[in-house]
Amino acid sequence: MPEHRTxxxxxxDKKEGKAPSTQAGEYVHEEIEHVREGKHGARSTKQAIAIxxxxxxxxxxxxxxxxxxxxxxxxxxxxxxxxxxxHHKPAAKRSRxxxxxxxxxxxxxxxxxxxxxxxxxxAAKRTAGSRSAAAKKAAxxxxxxxRSAAAKKAAxxxxxxxx
Numbered sequence: 001m002p003e004h005r006t007x008x009x010x011x012x013d014k015k016e017g018k019a020p021s022t023q024a025g026e027y028v029h030e031e032i033e034h035v036r037e038g039k040h041g042a043r044s045t046k047q048a049i050a051i052x053x054x055x056x057x058x059x060x061x062x063x064x065x066x067x068x069x070x071x072x073x074x075x076x077x078x079x080x081x082x083x084x085x086x087h088h089k090p091a092a093k094r095s096r097x098x099x100x101x102x103x104x105x106x107x108x109x110x111x112x113x114x115x116x117x118x119x120x121x122x123a124a125k126r127t128a129g130s131r132s133a134a135a136k137k138a139a140x141x142x143x144x145x146x147r148s149a150a151a152k153k154a155a156x157x158x159x160x161x162x163x
Contacts, residue, residue, distance in 0.1 A: 002027060002030060002055050002059055003030060006026050006027055006029075006030045007059060009026040010023045010024075010026045010027065010056070010059065010061060013026065014061075018141070020061055020062050020063045020064075021063060023056065023061045023063075024052070024053055024056035024057075024061050024063045026056075027052045027053070027055045027056035027059065027061070028048075028049050028052030028053060028056070029052070030052065030055075031048050031049070031051050031052035031055065032048055032052070032110045032115070033110075035048050035107055035109055035110035036107065036110045038107060040099060040102035040103050040105070041102055041103065041104070041105030041106050041107050041109070042102065042105050042106075042107075042109040042110065043105050043106075043109065044109050044114075045109045045110070045114045045115055045117075045118040046118065047109065048109050048110055049118075053077075054076070054080050057077060057080035057081055057083075057084060058080050058083045058084050059084065060084045062081075063077075064077070065077040
C-alpha cells in the first residue's frame with residue numbers, strides 16, 4: 001500500500017501537468033526507500049523499479065508499458081490498470097507471501113552505485129536524439145527559477161572538476 005505522502009506527491013505532479021512517468025517516479029522512489037531502509041529487498045534495481053511502477057498503475061497513474069516491453073510485462077501492466085478501478089482489499093495470504101519472498105532478497109539493488117549503473121545502461125539504450133529531446137523538454141518545463149538553480153549547480157560542478 002503506497003504511503004499517503006507518495007500519493008499526495010503524485011497528485012501534485014498530475015495537477016502541475018507533469019508526465020505520467022514523473023508521477024510514477026514518486027512510487028518508484030518510495031520503493032527504493034523501502035529497500036534501503038530494510039522493509040524488504042529486491043533481486044535487482046529493475047525489480048525495485050517494476051514494483052514501484054506496478055504500485056503507481058494500481059494507484060491510478062496512467063503509465064503505459066514500454067515500447068519494447070515483453071508480452072508478460074504488457075499483461076501485468078493491463079492487470080494493474082484494471083486493478084486501479086476495483087477497490088477491494090488484497091488477499092492477505094498473497095501479500096504475506098510476496099513480502100516474505102522479498103524479505104529474503106538483498107538490499108544492494110537500491111544502492112547509489114546500482115542505481116547509477118542502471119541509469120547509465122538505460123540511457124545507453126536510447127538514441128542521442130531521444131536523450132537530447134528529453135533534456136530540452138526538462139529545461140522547458142523547469143521554469144525560470146529552476147533553470148537558474150540548475151545553471152548555478154552546473155557552474156559549481158564545473159568549478160569543482162577543474163580545481
